[in-house]
């Protein structure tokens with residue numbers, strides 16, 4: 001009989017990472033199967049699914065609240081199942097409605113195998129946290145979103161790490177933002193995400209306040225946004241426990257693909273950087289897929305591919 005011992009759940013892996021003293025969880029931002037594969041190939045043991053990237057890649061649209069729960073769930077589920085041993089933290093924006101809907105989103109993410117998700121206090125007409133004039137819901141509405149997530153995991157008796165994100169810093173200041181995060185923790189959130197932190201001093205103060213409560217703090221690194229850019233060591237020294245890099249792959253693709261297309265248009269250059277097609281497929285599991293098919297007696301790849 002084969003060993004069918006269940007794998008540790010994605011959330012329990014993440015909780016173990018967060019419990020490690022003196023460690024920081026470094027999450028490459030991915031937005032599709034290919035970028036997830038590249039991060040895994042690089043050796044990352046955790047991924048972050050960006051909502052901005054999901055919106056841009058699936059809808060060709062800016063991060064303005066256009067992606068629906070179904071868009072986000074489908075992408076998160078696909079990414080979380082490329083290699084279920086690797087936990088995925090996924091953006092869940094506002095949760096997409098009132099408590100009932102947030103409960104449905106939570107169940108969908110749990111069923112998709114997502115380790116953690118973040119829920120924020122923007123209105124449903126949301127935008128990237130590094131854009132201006134954000135509208136917020138009252139703290140009581142934010143709390144009801146977090147409560148709905150916590151109640152759903154209790155009902156299902158299946159864990160997901162809840163990350164509370166507040167966008168209050170920009171227009172309501174530090175005290176209001178931190179009070180919202182503390183309220184969210186009381187409602188069941190496990191991790192605090194202060195969006196758009198404005199200085200190293202503010203970040204240090206925030207991490208210290210969260211540490212006193214035993215709550216890990218998350219740093220969102222967005223070049224061109226409102227926050228200073230800390231590298232991993234700096235973020236760790238400030239007291240952060242998680243770093244996400246939502247636009248890292250988007251920026252790389254923007255530059256590299258932009259150049260390849262420009263070279264084709266302007267110089268008729270067809271081969272770009274000439275990465276071999278087999279190497280591309282190898283990065284997405286070509287060899288393992290063929291081996292699986294062969295090992296089951298399939299005839300399609302008997303002689304390889």
Ligand SMILES: C[C@](O)(C(=O)O)[C@H](CC(=O)O)C(=O)O
Nearest residue numbers: 050051052063128129222246
């Ligand atoms: C974290 C974030 O929600 C995301 O979608 O990845 C964005 C990132 C971005 O738009 O650059 C955010 O910070 O709002």
